[in-house]
Amino acid sequence: MGLKQLLTRAGFLITLGLLSACDSGTPAANQEATTSSEDKPARVALVMKSLANEFFINMANGAETHQKDNADKYELIVNGIRNESDLAQQVSLIEQMMATQVDVIVVAPADSKSILPVAKRAIDQGITVINIDNKFDQELMAKMGVSIPFVGPDNRAGARKIGEYLAQQLTAGDQVAIIGGIPGAFNAQQRQAGFEDAMTAADINVVSIQAADWEQAKAATIAAAILSENPELKAILAANDSMALGAVAAVRQAGRSDDVLVVGFDNISAAQDMVKNGSMLATAEQYGDQLAVFGIEYALQILESGQSPEDKNTPVDLVTQESLQ
Amino acid sequence: MSKKINLPWNSLGLIGVLIVLVLFFSLMSDYFFSTVTFRTLVNQIPALTVIAVGMTYVLLVAGIDLSVGSVMALSAAVVGVLIVDFNLPVVIAIVAGLFVGLSFGVASGFVSAHWKIPSFVVTLGVLEIARGGAYLVTSSETKYIGDPIAFIGSPVPGIGVSAALIMAVAVVIFAQWLLSKTVFGRYMIAIGTNEEAVRLAGINPVKWKVAVFAIAGLLAGLGGVFQLGYLQSADPNAGIGLELSAIAAVVIGGTSLSGGRGSVVNSFFGVLIIAVMQTGLAQLGVSESSKRIITGLVIIAAVLFDQYREPLAKKLNRIA
Structure with missing residues (x-):
């Protein structure tokens, strides 16, 4: 009998606790206040x-x-x-x-x-x-x-901006490579297109375009391969910052940090640090x-x-x- | 072992919890207590309902089926691919999808009952296999089907609830009848209570257990069809974690995890409690963290409630 009573009480207490917890925590309370206004x-x-x-x-x-x-x-x-x-x-x-x-x-x-x-x-x-x-x-x-209506960043225009900024540091005929995101993804396609727009406009030669699926490790492997294949490479354009970090690691390992510029996209905090210390040239902020x-x-x-x-x-x-x- | 009809008293605690929740959310939100809300709510639950029915049976025989979410996704994927890529008539595609669910159920049941491997382990394996299968047949992409399948999930004109819900409720009623009025039901309870005694009585529990898992698989397939009607697309990732929602609903409904005791109708109340919680918390816009904490607390509270619901039900039955 005692146990049963205890359980009953516990049940009530939990219910009560729930009620009060919800009471204080939900936005409904302020909703009520505002809906009454004119x-x-x-x-x-x-x-x-x-x-x-x-x-x-x-x-x-x-x-x-x-x-x-x-x-x-x-x-x-x-x-x-x-x-x-x-x-x-x-x-x-x-x-x-x-x-x-x-x-x-x-x-x-x-x-x-x-x-x-x-x-x-x-x-x-x-x-x-x-x-x-x-x-x-x-x-x-x-x-x-x-x-x-879609309200969102124009990834193509953003990527073009980055590409144009990079192009200012290069000369016509220079060789660059693009590392893209997941091939089917809309923003991956848009960013790649933006990069290409800027490179074409500046007469810069895109020697390689490969997808690293937004991943840092994958980008590092791909960037390393691109670097050894293209000794004259001047820059790598990565479609997001994670991949740019991977590219920076590959550039450093190849000992070509002074010759190869890297740009990314997204402005994640790690990339910000890299832009500050010069190991990355630029990235883009889309105010997530x-x-x-x-x-x-x-x-x-x-x-x-x-x-x-x-x-x-x-x-x-x-x-x-x-x-x- | 319920011989006399003491159903209303048994469900009383759950109906109480349900009423408290509805009252609570009605007080908290200006919009909760409305026909639209309730109609929306019940049209969202057919898949979980039929899967919870299957889970009730499986728990009754002291088993567990972790694969239901994946099997549901695979069945839905098969139906979707047959309609979209193979241009098969909807009815044939649906039958094929149900067959896929049934086969997986039979396989799980056979492997676990025949070789005496805990169903937890077998269905954990099947969970992975069926999910992989779903990715395989859809090429990991969501298949949009659109109108051909929409009739299952769309509200029936005049009633406001979907065909899927009507079928799901019919499944609940039939399954409760099967449980409380037939030999099959009595065997399920007996196997869950004491399988050895059943064997000694000269009944082979293996085939009955296979039947139980087959039903659970078939109902997972049916859940997949309902889900398709609701979403109008086959999502290879559908139903991840659904097994836990189903188990939660069934346990809230008072079905014992160790077998031998349970009620299909009460599992349905369990589904309703979960659905009311989800809808209410979403309408209030409670943060994701609070949502999960509150849901967890309510599951535990409902089971606690159930602990003293039983003696109370007995007492009321004596009075009645």
Whole structure:
């Protein structure tokens, strides 16, 4: 009997504890406060990929900070999926946000096709849907008769900027190599195209283009091979910083740090240090923590003006030794 | 061993938990207590529901099936590829997908029951095999199917719930009937309680255990079909960790991990509790860390609740 009573009490205590824990922790409390005011602020749902991934956590945190500074303009509900590829959970989340009658859904789709049908239903329900991070499939969008604006960095333009900066340090006819990301990935293709644009414009000779799948170790192996094959090589353009770090390691091992320049993309902290000390020439900053904010701001602008949504580019800035000073 | 019908009392604790959760979320969010929310919620659970039914049976015979998530993904992948790449009629593709699930179930059951290898180990292996198979048939890419399969997951006009949900509920009712009203059900409980005694009574537990795993496999395949209807695409990564959600739902429903005791209907309540939690927490926009901590606490709390639900149910039955 005593045990039974104990269990009963434990059950109640846990329930109570849960209730109070939720009470203090949720944004619902401040929601209540703001919805009572005269002109209702817009309700924005941010549906992310995995919130176990630093890149997306930063994005979500950036959005939450922005919301706090603009509490009169909008309310924010942030949700993410358990792992990068849990499509079903992302579809569920969007449906749940539809059920709560949000005005805006800003989504970083886990898949460029599978999330489209539910996004279309949201639009049909009158919700403004904004696409960030991973662009929806253009063909399927056309087939389904929807258009969802993509707000994100123009990787091609960013890569071109880096390439142009590099070209200033080189002379026409010089030899360079490009190390690309995962071949099928959209941003990998865009960055490579941007590099090539800049090299072609400056009459610089791209002697080798190879994919290292965004990975540092793989890039180091590939860069080493390229270096030994091309003794006249003047620069390596890597499509992200991890691969640039790998390339820098290979250049150092080959003893050609003074002759071969390396550029990357993303402005991760390790790369920043390398740019500062000169082992990397440049990288690019795409303001990852602001990517969701850009989407939200654009959505609010659409809500206010009723303009027809179009794709929108967010800034990509060159990072060099001077800019870091 | 439930001979008399004491179902309502047994489910009472779970219904209580469910009501508390619904009330709680309704108080916390302006939007939770609405037809749209509930309709959305129930249309999301068919796959987990049928998989939890299979898991209930497996736990009843003191086994465990860790492969259900992968088998679900593989079945869905097979259906998707047959429709998209081979242009086969949807019905044939679905039958093929169900057959894949059934075969994996039979294989798991046979290997573990015949060679007396713990089902934990066998299905852990099958988890990897089926996942690899899913990657293989889809070439590791999500196959978008679109309209041909959408009818399964789309709301039926006039009712608002999907065909998949109706089928899933039918599966729950049929499976509960099978468990509490047939010889098969009694054998399952007997095997889970004392397999040796069953053997001594002259009944061969191996074939019944194979049957149980076959059902779990078939239902994982059916879950795959439901998932396809819901997503309209075959995702090779679908259902990662789903086995744990299913086990959680079944255990919340009071089915014993050591076999011999369980209820399909209560597993369904377990699924509903998990779904209400997920929906409610998502609507509140609770952070990912709190979401997981709260979900974990509720699972434990629900099982604790179950501990004294049993004596209470007996008492109420005596009164009734």
